[in-house]
Amino acid sequence: MKKVVIYSTPTCPFCQRAKKFLKDKGIEFQDVDVSENEERIEEMIKKSGQMGVPVLDIEGEIIVGFDVERIEKILGL
Amino acid sequence: MEKIYELIIIGAGPAGITAGIYAARKKMDCLVLTVDIGGQTAWSGDVENYTGYQFITGAELASKFEEHIKKYGIEVRENEPVLSLKKEGEIIRVKSSKSEYKAEAVIIASGKKSRELGAQGEKEFKNKGLTYCATCDGPLFSGRDVAVIGGGNSALDAALQLTRIAKKVYIVTKDLSLTADPVMCENAEKTENITILKGCVTKEIFGPRFVEGIKLVCGKTEKVINVQGVFVEIGLVPNSDLANDIDKNNVGEIVINYQTETSLSGVFAAGDVTDVAEKQIIIAAGEGAKAALRAFNYLSRKKMPPKNEKTS
Structure with a gap:
């Protein structure tokens, strides 16, 4: 199974939808709440080149926003 | 022959979703085209005035809406904004970012979006600060x-x-x-x-x-x-650019009557995109229900054979 990391904030609706989507599909992921982990904000910005959440990192492939089509494609769903 | 939907609903906030649920229960052949699900509800903080929920977050309420409409198996196409609509004869052509569709009736429930500043650099720095x-x-x-x-x-x-x-x-x-x-x-x-x-x-x-x-x-x-x-944070503007041939008020909201009818017959509108003064989740939902029932009524009347008034 591919390693999935999601950078999120607790108040962002698309973060919640992305996480729910992954859960519903039975995909394990690491949730990084950037409001609790300041040092990881920089990591997210470096990876994605921008400051909006959610950001998904699927083994190096970076997805900005809740882009279902790309998530499905990369995960082969 | 190209498919003609009975109803196309534009938007999936409280108005569009409720319209979809009502349309499904009337067994209308219906398609929902939308940018996202939940609309502004998803971005609302705490909601304490939606009947039946003493307290719910906007995001949770939006996901309840989504579950509800999905239960009816209605076709909802997300990430597909509608760009324009045009009535030709009895058919309404709906052009989205991805395709073109035909319908006998349309409900515009496209809501509102944040007003842009119009400052230099605004587009370049979106999500970059x-x-x-x-x-x-x-x-x-x-x-x-x-x-x-x-x-x-x-x-x-x-x-x-x-x-x-x-x-x-x-x-x-x-x-x-x-x-x-x-x-x-x-x-x-x-x-x-x-x-x-x-x-x-x-x-x-x-x-x-x-x-x-x-x-x-x-x-x-x-x-x-x-x-x-x-x-x-300078307010909101209605997503009404798609409705060029329809009457709007001076702030761009689509003008409707008490039956959710717009100035174009067969086109209905509901929720924050309209000139209904109160912008509330529950009002948008109610207006969505009204619009679907009116659209159903409109289609039923159209399908009835014309009465021959001269016989008696």
Whole structure:
């Protein structure tokens, strides 16, 4: 199974939808709440080149926003 | 032959989703085209006035809406904004970002979106320090200096939230006084890390890759403030550009009558995109239900054989 990391904030609706989507599909992921982990904000910005959440990192492939089509494609769903 | 839907619903906020549920229960052949699901509801903080829920977050309510419409197996196409619609004879052509569709009736429930500033650099720096959602992106600006543009309730709400996260918060308004509720203005004025700049128009957002500051014009003087975050909170505009042939009021809202009918027969509208004065989740939902029932009624009447009034 591919390693999935999601950078999120607790108040962002698309973060919640992305996480729910992954859960519903039975995909394990690491949730990084950037409001609790300041040092990881920089990591997210470096990876994605921008400051909006959610950001998904699927083994190096970076997805900005809740882009279902790309998530499905990369995960082969 | 190209498929003709009985009904196309544009938008999937409370109005569009409720319309979809009602259409499904009437077994109408229906398609929903939308940018997202939940609309502004998803971005709302706490909701305490939606009947049946004493307390629910906007995001949770939006996901309840989604579950509800999916239960009926209606076709909902997300990430597909509608660009225009045109009536040709009895058929309405709906053009989206991905395709073109035909329908006998249409419900416009496309809601509202954040008003843009119109400042230089606004597009380039979106998500690179500039955001329209303080609730979502606020936490990313911890320890930084930020500016909130706007002087109304949503701007002050954002600014007060941000004082707990950011180092310094500027409130920038083009008006000479704040227009938010007095209690909020008082709170803002006595909060230490808030600086209020009145009568200042935001002209430019600048930086190399991410926001580094904004240029303001305050009367005859120009001012530069160094901030890493810009939160635009200057109100909302209706997503009504798609409805070119339909009557709108002076703020671009689609004019409807008490039966949700627009100036174009066969086209109905519901929710925040309309000129209904109260913008509330529950009102949008109710208007969506009305619109679906009216659309059903409109289609049933069209399908009835014409009465021969001369026989008797």
